[in-house]
Amino acid sequence: MRILGDKNKRQTKETSLIKSFNYAIDGIIYTLKSQRNMKLHYFVALGVLFLSLFMNLSRIELIAIFFTISLVVIAELFNTAIEKTVDLITTEYSPLAKIAKDVSAGAVLISAINSILVAYLIFFDRLNPATMHILMKIRNQDIHIVIIGIIVTLTLVIGGKTFSTKGSHVQGGIISGHSALSFALATSITFISENPLISTLAFFIALLVAQSRIEGRIHTKREVFYGGILGILVMILLFRVFFR
Numbered sequence: 001m002r003i004l005g006d007k008n009k010r011q012t013k014e015t016s017l018i019k020s021f022n023y024a025i026d027g028i029i030y031t032l033k034s035q036r037n038m039k040l041h042y043f044v045a046l047g048v049l050f051l052s053l054f055m056n057l058s059r060i061e062l063i064a065i066f067f068t069i070s071l072v073v074i075a076e077l078f079n080t081a082i083e084k085t086v087d088l089i090t091t092e093y094s095p096l097a098k099i100a101k102d103v104s105a106g107a108v109l110i111s112a113i114n115s116i117l118v119a120y121l122i123f124f125d126r127l128n129p130a131t132m133h134i135l136m137k138i139r140n141q142d143i144h145i146v147i148i149g150i151i152v153t154l155t156l157v158i159g160g161k162t163f164s165t166k167g168s169h170v171q172g173g174i175i176s177g178h179s180a181l182s183f184a185l186a187t188s189i190t191f192i193s194e195n196p197l198i199s200t201l202a203f204f205i206a207l208l209v210a211q212s213r214i215e216g217r218i219h220t221k222r223e224v225f226y227g228g229i230l231g232i233l234v235m236i237l238l239f240r241v242f243f244r
Contacts, residue, residue, distance in 0.1 A: 029158065031080045037108065038076050045069045046155060048119065049148050053238065055126045057144075068118045075111040079104040145238050146188045153184045153234045157227070176219040179227030182206040187235035 031038045052065060082104040086097045160175040186202035193199065210228060213219040219227075 025158075027077065027081075031077055032158070035076065035080055038073075038080075041069075041072050041076060042155070042159065045073075046152065049151055049155075051123065053145065053148055055123065057122070061122050062144075064118055064122065068115045072108070072111045072115050075108045079108045146185075146192075149184055149188060149235050149238050150181065152238075153180050153231050156180075156230060156234070160226075160230075174223060174226065175230060176210065176213050176224045176227030178213055179206070179210040179219070179224045180231040182209040182231065183228040184231030184235050187232050188239070191235070191239040 032042060048065060048069065052062070057065075083101055086100050090097055154177065157175050157177040157180050183203075183206045186199075186206040189202040190199040206228070210224045213224055214221055
């Protein structure tokens with residue numbers, strides 16, 4: 001009985017963790033759907049990540065970019081949360097409510113200005129025509145391409161889920177994120193290894209991931225197909241069209 005009790009406790013904790021993660025994704029998706037500024041941050045972040053592929057960035061510079069993008073997104077999430085909380089408390093004009101909203105909007109503004117300064121310091125000199133030969137160096141940076149490809153794939157999946165009203169944003173949705181990520185990784189392995197056997201095994205594992213989403217009735221065949229195509233196309237675009 002004690003063993004069964006411990007097992008049930010573990011299952012409850014795991015379920016609670018999944019629900020918490022699901023709620024967090026719901027919050028991000030809601031903000032992306034409802035806030036115009038969040039949409040702008042979303043597309044700017046994609047553009048910056050894409051541009052970074054053409055630059056010979058150091059690890060510190062990459063950390064600065066990821067931290068800056070995260071800071072802007074976090075500030076926008078808090079701003080939305082504060083606005084909704086104030087609207088929940090009162091529907092009438094209040095000087096204190098105005099201050100709360102203005103302060104939270106100020107935090108977003110500061111984070112946005114910070115992102116502009118970081119982008120200027122990192123990218124300005126590299127955009128000089130005399131330094132565009134960096135484009136030829138990027139082909140050897142396979143690890144960087146894979147990391148950016150994964151981030152772009154997941155970002156596009158989240159963007160695609162904003163158009164879906166089916167299920168939750170972690171389970172279900174118009175695009176299978178698991179399938180997109182698994183096929184993106186399989187495509188990356190194909191380009192990096194250039195070995196038919198390794199490539200076949202990688203895609204076989206990706207197919208197993210996709211099949212598990214269908215068997216679990218989390219996604220339909222069409223949603224898994226969309227995810228797989230998205231992951232493959234992103235990596236082919238990054239590896240083949242631009243860098244090979």
